[in-house]
Amino acid sequence: MTTAAQTDFERNLLESRLSDTERESRVAAPVFGTVFTEHMVTVRFTEGRGWHSPRVEPFGPIPMSPATAVLHYGQEIFEGLKVYRTPDGAMQLFRPEMNARRFRASARRLAMPEVPDELFLAALEELAGADRKWLPGGPGTSLYLRPFLIASEEFIGVRPAAEYLFGVIACPVGAAFPGGTSPLTVLVSDDYTRAAPGGTGEAKCGGNYAASMPAQARAAAVGCDQVVFLDAAEHRYVEELGGMNVFFVFDDGTLVTPPLGGTILPGITRDSVMTLAAAAGHRLVERPYTMEEWRADASSGHLHEVFACGTAAVVTPIGTVRSAGEEFRIHEGKAGPVTERLRASLTDIQYGRIPDTFGWTRRIR
Template sequence: MEIRIERATTLKEKPKAGEALGFGKYYTDHMFVMDWDRGQGWHDARIVPFGPIPMDPASMVLHYAQETFEGLKAYRTKDDRILLFRPEMNARRFANSNRRLCMPEVAEEDFVEAVTQLVACEKDWVPAEEGTSLYIRPFMFATEAAVGVHPASSYKFVIILSPVGAYYPEGVNPVKIYVEDEYVRATPGGTGFTKCGGNYAASIAAQVKAEEMGFTQVLWLDGVHRKYVEEVGTMNVMFMIDNEIYTAPCDGTVLPGVTRDSIIHILKSWGYKVNEMHLAIDDLMKAGHDKTLQEAFGTGTAAVISPIGELRYKEDEVTINDFKTGELTQKLYDTLTGIQWGDIEDTFGWTREVK
């Protein structure tokens, strides 16, 4: 893919070393943009100065929500190399999301090439402080100006970059989770396996409810029976029960997380049995009470690993591992982040250097 580069004439002031970066607070000087039109396909791939995107008020994304996105990171190693982590998996998931929403797919090699070239262009923005990274947000949306429900005739694919700090500035600490039994996140045949904005918008009500009750995140149950555990907030979730790992299967209602897949590979390489199965919330709470539930954690790109210290389901509460980060949870976090930052040998072949 040929990518035209238009350099910004005025560069932004980069955050100073040691400055708190937050998450999504700063954006780099450039962004990637590519257009799709029916009858022409993808065209005009370009890296241009970061800035507003002109939109017609009738742009279909604003009315019918044809929109998908991804999230991945670039890391600066101690020897000053820049690494991407499994971008091809994000490319495949992006294609699956677009296919479900009747949007054009971006070829895997073009997705990876666009990400790689943009990061290479902005490599000075990749922070070097421990725990920091460059967050990469590819997204696509319908641009056709029309008020009518049908697949749009034009789309825009954009990638923006944001230097981010450690998700947990004070370390990896357990969180309190509320099990949601009123709202549902996804149902079979729906868009639960896609990464689209509508899924996240629909989840906000439950998140607000949980926060008002003093909980950090929501644990979603399945949308049919309101019985089986699926995801935590915007993350996949795993439970260690009697020295075995349990996590919901990716069978249409759960997002196939890149971090989830990586953690499963690591666990299996360590000899753990990983059960990808429908786990009933009643069985999970029982395991919490009889202490066979040893550890629990969410997995995702932003936080990597988020240990769970407490679960509340209706009027029932359980504390997990005395509300402390479990030994396995911490080891998984240290191992995966070690691979991502180049501190641990990547025996899985997951990292890709940006030259």
């Protein structure tokens, strides 16, 4: 359950150590996740007291004991979302309420206290407001927010911790992939699995990503951009990419995507794409889809496009698939029209270029 929390933040803001020119040079072409803003948010949780001491303070190290629980038993979750600059110069978030709900669901799965939605949203706005000068204005750029929650109690023992730290940091970002919207080449993992029924697949916790890294490293070594993970039981059904959901677009306009079912992260971009596709007249089907079908449908031409989607990747086409000594392409390895239209529709709403008829955006004062 959520716990009532104080949302009156103490603000310890520093005078910028950078000139406007220096800051602008850092955000001009940011590599994803490498340049951080000058402040961060921290909020503490103590058993019996609840959430307390919300602060906006200078970005810097978090002191912790070598016996801090997160370092030993992995009670850790995170989220990812972006602040967008609109044509009138304002800042806005995209569906942050869904991030708040998913953050609470992840916390429940890892036996952590839930951050109340009000506190979660206030933390985002506090940090974005403090570091608004770090929001880049170039095409496709944004300010990426990374909320996280860790077990901060100093103890070694297999039980839920009694103390936690909720934090938010931010970094200006451009495209997640160096090629921008160029189609990805993906490698199908035939031995590693990302998640299993009853596991943590639908929680956004660091362990899921750590477990995917050997497969991702293998993919990078053979020139692939991402990994496709199959189901844990039969190694036949497509589940998701390393950090993205996947959609298949057929010649009759139908979109197929794997069902969630507890092993797949319920992506906010995924949900948004499904809504936009339905509004555009596409038929949406959530069903298991096998690698055998993927090969056959690509070969016959029944499958026209495949794309991945996520907060960082937005909507990115998949052009080439490699697995077990074979390789095949979709749409001649090019981006397809449905993928491009959905990406344009999504980003136009996110950046405020068209009216938000879905009520998805949230302006930051």
